[in-house]
Amino acid sequence: MKWGLAALVAGVILLHQDFWNWTNKTLVMGFLPIGLVYHAGYAVLASLTMAILVRLAWPHELEQVQPERPVGSEAEL
Amino acid sequence: MIPALIVFAYLGIVLYIGIFAFRRSKGSTEDFFLANRALSPAVFLLSLFGTNMTAFAILGSSGMAYARGIGVFGLMASSSGIVIPLTIFFIGTRLWALGKRFGHMTQVQFLRDRWECSGIGTFLFALTAAMLVPYIIIGVMGGGQTLETISVITGPDGSPVLGPDGKPQHWVSYEVGGAIVAIVVMSYVFFGGMRGTAWVNTFQTILFLTFGTIAFVLIARSLGGFDKIMAELAANPRTAPLLSRERIPAQEFFSYMFIPLSSIMFPHISIMCLTAERIGHFRKTVILYPLCIAAIWIPSVYLGVVAAGRYPGLGPGEADDVIIRLLTDHVPVVLSGILGAGIMACVMASDSQILALSTMFTEDVFAYYGGRRRFGERAQVWTGRAFVVAIAITAYLIALELKDQASIFELAIRFAFSGFAALAPIMLAALFWKRSTKWGALAASAWVAACVIATWWLTAYSDPIAPRPPRPRPAASAQAGPRGSQAGDMHGAPAGLQPSPAPPGTRSAPRAGTPSPGARPGGPPPAAPQPVRVFPQLGDLFLRGPTNVTVYGYLPVMPMVLGSALLMIVVSLLTRPPSRETLDRYFPPREAARVPEAASAA
Numbered sequence: 132m133k134w135g136l137a138a139l140v141a142g143v144i145l146l147h148q149d150f151w152n153w154t155n156k157t158l159v160m161g162f163l164p165i166g167l168v169y170h171a172g173y174a175v176l177a178s179l180t181m182a183i184l185v186r187l188a189w190p191h192e193l194e195q196v197q198p199e200r201p202v203g204s205e206a207e208l
Numbered sequence: 209m210i211p212a213l214i215v216f217a218y219l220g221i222v223l224y225i226g227i228f229a230f231r232r233s234k235g236s237t238e239d240f241f242l243a244n245r246a247l248s249p250a251v252f253l254l255s256l257f258g259t260n261m262t263a264f265a266i267l268g269s270s271g272m273a274y275a276r277g278i279g280v281f282g283l284m285a286s287s288s289g290i291v292i293p294l295t296i297f298f299i300g301t302r303l304w305a306l307g308k309r310f311g312h313m314t315q316v317q318f319l320r321d322r323w324e325c326s327g328i329g330t331f332l333f334a335l336t337a338a339m340l341v342p343y344i345i346i347g348v349m350g351g352g353q354t355l356e357t358i359s360v361i362t363g364p365d366g367s368p369v370l371g372p373d374g375k376p377q378h379w380v381s382y383e384v385g386g387a388i389v390a391i392v393v394m395s396y397v398f399f400g401g402m403r404g405t406a407w408v409n410t411f412q413t414i415l416f417l418t419f420g421t422i423a424f425v426l427i428a429r430s431l432g433g434f435d436k437i438m439a440e441l442a443a444n445p446r447t448a449p450l451l452s453r454e455r456i457p458a459q460e461f462f463s464y465m466f467i468p469l470s471s472i473m474f475p476h477i478s479i480m481c482l483t484a485e486r487i488g489h490f491r492k493t494v495i496l497y498p499l500c501i502a503a504i505w506i507p508s509v510y511l512g513v514v515a516a517g518r519y520p521g522l523g524p525g526e527a528d529d530v531i532i533r534l535l536t537d538h539v540p541v542v543l544s545g546i547l548g549a550g551i552m553a554c555v556m557a558s559d560s561q562i563l564a565l566s567t568m569f570t571e572d573v574f575a576y577y578g579g580r581r582r583f584g585e586r587a588q589v590w591t592g593r594a595f596v597v598a599i600a601i602t603a604y605l606i607a608l609e610l611k612d613q614a615s616i617f618e619l620a621i622r623f624a625f626s627g628f629a630a631l632a633p634i635m636l637a638a639l640f641w642k643r644s645t646k647w648g649a650l651a652a653s654a655w656v657a658a659c660v661i662a663t664w665w666l667t668a669y670s671d672p673i674a675p676r677p678p679r680p681r682p683a684a685s686a687q688a689g690p691r692g693s694q695a696g697d698m699h700g701a702p703a704g705l706q707p708s709p710a711p712p713g714t715r716s717a718p719r720a721g722t723p724s725p726g727a728r729p730g731g732p733p734p735a736a737p738q739p740v741r742v743f744p745q746l747g748d749l750f751l752r753g754p755t756n757v758t759v760y761g762y763l764p765v766m767p768m769v770l771g772s773a774l775l776m777i778v779v780s781l782l783t784r785p786p787s788r789e790t791l792d793r794y795f796p797p798r799e800a801a802r803v804p805e806a807a808s809a810a
Contacts, residue, residue: 140294143290144290144465147282147286147287147290147465148461148462149282150458152452152453153452153453153454153458154452154453154454155452156442156448156451156452158438158439158442158451161435161438161439162433162434162435162437162438163438164278164438164451164452164513166278166279166282166451166452166453167278167281167506167509167510169282170281170282170285170286171281171286171502171506173282173286173289173290174285174286174289174498174499174501174502175498175499175502177286177289177290177293177498178289178495178496178497178498178499180290181293181294181297181494181495181497181498182495184297184494185297185491185494185495189491190301190302190305190487193301193302193304193305193487194486194487194488196305196308196309196487197308197309198308198309198311199309199310
């Protein structure tokens with residue numbers, strides 16, 4: 132699971148480098164440049180990736196954390 | 209005068225928000241500096257996003273898209289849309305938990321305790337404070353410049369009234385405008401602390417998202433749809449490259465992925481992570497963050513490209529105003545005034561940075577060296593408030609004294625992004641690598657400081673040989689004023705975190721649709737000229753572009769981050785780790801960790 136999620140994150144980061152769109156000027160629906168559409172979709176993909184991480188890799192152990200000492204530690208002077 | 213009145217109304221509202229937050233305060237340090245670690249999910253998301261968002265997300269991004277095309281969204285925004293949520297997910301949640309457990313309120317407190325070292329904390333305090341101060345000065349400068357610009361006195365025909373010196377007269381001067389902004393920001397931070405700052409950022413974000421969407425729809429309807437404009441852009445060989453990423457080098461596009469690492473290392477962002485009431489608040493934040501970035505940036509970048517067809521021939525500085533031109537030409541005056549007020553308020557906003565510096569001073573210096581023990585918690589809060597006043601006054605005096613030297617601070621901010629990004633490996637090591645040591649952290653910190661200074665020096669050294677793009681109107685660029693950041697020179701800043709561009713109208717912009725004298729007709733300036741070698745004997749190691757130095761074509765942030773990580777690893781392996789007791793506190797043995805979980809389950 133852990134390595135699968137790591138591969139997912141690495142894959143998503145790699146997908147940001149869409150070199151195949153570098154000079155592509157196609158207009159989707161006649162008014163949206165394909166490079167912009169791709170990265171708009173990438174934002175959705177990033178959101179979905181974070182949703183998967185929240186679902187499968189959430190640090191549940193941190194939810195149990197309780198204060199151990201008063202705030203504002205001071206130097207031993 | 210209407211925009212000025214709306215800005216004053218905006219300032220009045222944020223002042224009231226600060227005073228309202230003061231009524232909810234409890235007088236403790238956690239309450240003043242961290243809103244009692246009790247922000248609700250919605251306020252946490254919107255304030256964190258609002259803290260990250262500056263006017264560059266609207267003005268600068270559209271100006272940059274005007275010159276470089278739609279690739280600006282991928283370059284700065286969608287990269288931030290994945291990297292910033294990842295850092296919040298992996299680092300922000302851990303900082304929140306450690307803060308709750310040990311009472312940390314700053315990064316320095318955590319790092320001092322984690323590595324049993326006072327020196328690393330002091331060094332990082334000095335380094336981060338030095339990289340944060342220029343923001344505050346620029347904020348006051350931008351505020352003064354903005355209020356002066358929008359309060360120009362006009363005659364019956366709508367043209368500016370000129371004074372004896374031949375310059376336009378204003379209701380509010382730069383000096384008075386800067387003072388107003390400094391007083392307003394100082395007041396709501398002074399009274400409201402983190403709660404007031406978070407509420408103001410939330411208000412600002414809602415305002416942008418709501419009125420920005422309405423404005424985008426109205427502009428599209430007024431233009432009769434975007435199909436025709438896009439077809440014209442595609443048919444013109446000078447503007448067609450704007451529909452792709454041809455004007456952005458591949459190395460620059462790749463190395464920009466490192467820049468958003470800076471976000472979580474900015475003190476005001478990491479401190480903001482400590483304000484959530486429950487760790488569950490991070491869930492929606494990291495999921496919705498990429499969509500919030502897209503909601504702000506896609507319209508801004510798209511309108512920047514649309515403006516290239518509507519207002520051809522603008523110079524680099526003038527292009528920052530294209531959103532304002534579109535609003536003025538296609539949106540009712542009140543709506544454009546409200547959006548303009550929000551944008552201009554963003555230009556002048558430095559509240560989070562002031563509060564972060566105040567928190568760092570009172571926790572990492574005042575409390576750490578015994579002030580809290582001697583004088584009590586109440587005195588610490590008032591010390592924080594006094595520090596807010598001192599910072600605001602100092603920033604104002606510097607803004608007055610160095611009115612024409614803003615480029616120094618703009619440059620400092622640009623390098624600060626690389627510096628904060630290169631500090632990220634230190635935080636990652638502290639949180640996830642037991643074997644990391646204070647010596648590794650010190651070596652990495654020293655590397656970062658040296659690199660920031662070296663980059664600054666290289667930039668200054670290579671200025672005389674920097675390739676210059678053709679200037680459509682040299683006189684206009686010389687009048688760029690104190691907020692001289694220009695579209696296309698924003699190397700080193702993630703989405704929303706960039707230093708704010710010049711407020712609208714500060715560059716003597718021509719009227720909408722009127723190319724500058726001397727501008728090339730038919731589109732924005734061509735691609736930037738080829739970079740030149742700084743030291744020919746070193747080949748392409750250091751290349752100088754129009755605005756910055758690169759390393760083999762990559763932004764300096766990339767070798768800075770990689771070098772910082774390498775030093776952290778190598779030096780840590782060569783030196784002694786912290787004591788077993790400290791390691792057990794930060795990395796509890798599995799058996800010990802299971803006990804509270806079992807108890808909780810029971």
